Amino acid sequence: MSTMTDTITPGPADRGPIPLPPAAARLLVPIGAVGTIASAFMSWTWTPDFPGNLTIYGYPAGLQILALVAGALTLLYGLSLWRVKGLDRLNPAGATSPVFLVALSAFTVCWFTGIAIAVDLGGLVNLDPGAWVAMAASALPVVGALALPHPAPGTGLRGYFTKPDQPRAGTRSGLVERAVITVGTALALVVFTYGIGINDDDSETFIGFLLVLVFASWGLIHAGLVDRYSALSARHKGFAATLAFVAAVIFPFTQSDDHNANIGVNILIFATVALGLNIVVGLTGLLDLGYVAFLGVGAYAAALVSGSEYSRFSGVHFPFWAAALTGMAASLVFGVLIGAPTLRLRGDYLAIVTLGFGEIFRIAVNNLDGDSGPDITRGPNGITQIPDLSIFGFHLGDQHQIAGFTLGRFANYLFLMLIVTAIVVLVFTRAADSRIGRSWIAIREDETAATAMGINGFRVKLIAFALGASLAGLAGTVMAHVNYSVNPQPYQFAGAAPPNSAFLLAAVVLGGMGTVSGPLLGASVLYLVPEKLQFLQNYELLAFGVALILLMRFRPEGIIANRRQKLEFHETGQLDVPAQTTLSDGATVTKAGA
Incomplete structure (x- = not known):
């Protein structure tokens, strides 16, 4: 042919x-x-x-x-x-x-x-x-x-x-x-390494x-x-995913400055939380404006059982796996408690309620200081001096020599976050391809039609809300140890350094809703650009607002588009192209081999 x-x-x-x-x-x-x-x-x-x-x-x-x-x-x-x-x-x-x-x-x-x-x-x-x-x-x-x-x-x-x-x-x-x-993965690693360096x-x-x-x-x-x-990557999905993971593992060995590894850790934390939000926004179509609160719940839960002397339960010191489960469970419980009474709402009403939940969480942890409320979170001072993790005898706060390379503290946490990100990606892909994932997509496209076909819309949305919350709690567990402390300041809708709810939502929309690589790319861009362009830090909301307007005008499906949404946003209505077309000025366009 x-x-x-x-x-x-x-x-x-x-x-x-x-x-x-x-x-x-x-x-x-x-x-x-x-x-x-x-x-x-x-x-x-x-x-x-x-x-x-x-x-x-x-x-x-x-x-x-x-x-x-x-x-x-x-x-x-x-x-x-x-x-x-x-x-x-x-x-x-x-x-x-x-x-x-x-x-x-x-x-x-x-x-x-x-x-x-x-x-x-x-x-x-x-x-x-x-x-x-x-x-x-x-x-x-x-x-x-x-x-x-x-x-x-x-x-x-x-x-x-x-x-x-x-x-x-x-x-x-x-x-x-x-x-x-x-070759493509190697080029991507070189470009990212050069940019972050x-x-x-x-x-x-x-x-x-x-x-x-x-x-x-x-x-x-x-x-x-x-x-x-x-x-090609779609045809060899497993091979491409493995190469991407290997490239991420190689990245710390290319850096002589541990500061760049710190940027990598924060990008992965940001990206992991954005992937969890992608379940709620990208797959299910629920506009959640207070999602960062679930990250805070996981971080505070992990801090309380970290063994820090400033924790309300300073005598409790969970190993990492137990602290991670604690953070996930706490976020899951809050996701169910918030979702159960609110997920019967739709559209703007749901967005307003979730925005209120985010603000309530920040105000609550700010007031649990022993004066305005019980002494649990130490209020605006937060929980500090959270010790570094030690996993199977490998202390992440120490430098280690591997194959002649010196890996610092942030490089160690980068490896840990790679494992966490891989787990979240696996959960996202398996959930999206499952029966429940198809139900989420049906709810996103038309909840009334999906309900008429026998899908329990409330139960399906509650599962999405709870799963997204638990994944954010897992990332919050690591973030608490990376930053040595937790405090209420970052958990705002907008204005604070990322991750906050506005930037998380922007990462999903900018990268591409409903995809795996989209939020990863969106989070990398949104975190790296303000980090490198210091003069934008006072105008980053303005800059990203302009960027989102341009994106919605020229590529509404995001940088990495979900195929279904790409067809929706760029519907031409022409499935068949004629073998030969004559233009108004006399030029002809011929399909060879038609």
Whole structure:
């Protein structure tokens, strides 16, 4: 059977906004990419005061490395336009928009760096020749891409941001597909390690990293490579999940600073709680605005039985497994107690009640200080000096030498959280694929229809509420020991450092509701960006509000979309594509092999 591919006969309206011959346009892309790569080996400024020390010839550093990577990727896509053997697989459809978006990754990072040098150091005089070469060279691929045939005639510039149709992917042997998954996982580990390793006070480099990552990823999505990789991972789900876990285990060995391992621990805690919320919001469709309270219940329960001298029960010291069960049980009980009288409500009414529960929890633990109420939580002082965990004789608070690598305290807790996250992912996937999981999805889609089909809506929703609460309690158990203390401050709807209810909900929506990897990615982004961009900490709610508005406008199903919701949000109503279509300007689109 022949493969379905698009053959487009250009008409007048198919041409890009820049009038250049097609051969010249295709030539501009690799020429500009080579110039961008060369500029990375030149000096961009005369003073080392700019972050990254961009003053050395022949040795890229900081933002120059990012420009080098973006330029190399642009070169590959530029050569793919010439159908160079092997490179044409980077852009199977031969589309224009992937080339344009990848070119933007180099353009934005080079121009951002030039502008940042001028602003930070006080004028354009601080730019060395390398910066001027980078800015000029990186503009050439963008010009060339805009001179190529228009990807979606009649749509203007918007067409360059519209994902083109892709030819049907062929099948490879299982060994080759597993090798592709391995390479993709390794690249993801390298990208994450580089991003998390950027110094917290080097916001310019992290912004450049985000620019390259966003536009390059956007280009790969338009080229169809991300969809093909997702299909491979779906076919080899167990292998892909194992590789992801192995990559996470390798991560602490790549870090010389335990602070980065601390960021990793907090991301995993945040992500694990977001996965629990995903059961309630993503699978069942219940808007819970006080979910962070269940995290607090688990953390306080674990702190009370931790053996801390500031605990109300200081003589009680449970081992970790017993403390984890205690935290889960306490959160489960609260989930049932709160859910039983409230889950008969729907929509905004349920959201208001759960928001009230979150505030009641915070106020209650703040008042259980011996003055306003019983002395249980020590009020705003919290329970401090929670001892480190010791599991099977392995003390997580000590440094350990493994294969010549020194692993600090946070690296130890990172390994523990990896196990906890793996358990939560297993519970989520098994529950979602079970009979009860299908009932949750039915309730989410149409509770009235689901009830008419015999599903006990109240019981199903209560199970989801209780299971999500218990998973949050498990993460709270570890968080109490990682932070050495618990206090009421973090357990707010918004305003405090994550995790709080607003950020947890944003992680689920941003990453993709109803998926496993979506909340993990959403939590990583929402935690890492404020951590690296310190100047955003006072405006992070504004920044994330703008980000969510843009996301709802351009990708309402989230970064990693659930297939069912993706079809709902992008319903076209056209299942059959004609073999040949004639456009209004006379151009024809032919389906080869139809």
